[in-house]
Amino acid sequence: xxxxxxxxxxxxxxxxxxxxxxxxxxNRATLIVRNRAAETTNLAVNAVLSELVNRxxxxxxxxxxxxxxxxxxxxxxxxxxxxLSDARAKQLSAVELNSLLAEYAKRQQTPHIDGxxxxxxxxxxxxxxxxxxxxxxxxxxxxxxxxxxDLKKVAKSQGEKL
Numbered sequence: 436x437x438x439x440x441x442x443x444x445x446x447x448x449x450x451x452x453x454x455x456x457x458x459x460x461x462n463r464a465t466l467i468v469r470n471r472a473a474e475t476t477n478l479a480v481n482a483v484l485s486e487l488v489n490r491x492x493x494x495x496x497x498x499x500x501x502x503x504x505x506x507x508x509x510x511x512x513x514x515x516x517x518x519l520s521d522a523r524a525k526q527l528s529a530v531e532l533n534s535l536l537a538e539y540a541k542r543q544q545t546p547h548i549d550g551x552x553x554x555x556x557x558x559x560x561x562x563x564x565x566x567x568x569x570x571x572x573x574x575x576x577x578x579x580x581x582x583x584x585d586l587k588k589v590a591k592s593q594g595e596k597l
Contacts, residue, residue: 465505469498472508475545476573479555480512483535487527499570506578509558514567529560532569547574556583 473496485492496510533556540547540554547554551574559570572583 469508472573472575473498473510475575476508476510476555476571479536479539479543479545480569480571483532483539484514487535496571506576507572507582508575508579509570509572509582512569512571514569515565529557529569533557536571548576548580551580558583558586 477494477496480496481492481494484494494512494514496512499507499509499511533553536555536557537553539545545554554574556572556574557569558572559568561568572579574580574583
């Protein structure tokens with residue numbers, strides 16, 4: 436009987452260790468993919484906005500994927516100060532930024548998921564406390580494509596255009 440309890444305890448400990456290591460490896464792989472997607476999106480947004488405001492930008496993104504789930508490659512950018520003033524002077528809009536990002540992706544041959552009609556998509560755009568917040572999704576996987584499709588459905592039901 437003692438041997439059976441020892442065996443079951445050992446089996447449970449081994450299972451817990453296996454699951455912990457497996458989870459750690461999966462999280463690490465997801466983080467690597469997210470970081471690469473963020474780098475690609477940062478390059479695209481900085482290139483397009485730098486061209487638009489006629490000076491070099493180095494905006495860094497914040498991930499919005501933690502809110503929406505694993506695998507969603509969506510990033511938030513914040514424009515403030517002179518960059519925001521220059522963007523306003525050029526009358527930058529979400530539609531225009533989508534168009535510029537599409538041109539950039541085509542020029543750079545940025546890969547995206549099969550079946551997606553675009554590589555990058557501005558998913559949200561709002562101003563708060565004299566800062567312009569722009570969310571951009573990089574459609575590189577199914578989770579992000581589904582996220583963008585869901586946002587389009589919500590916007591359509593509310594009568595907005597995304």
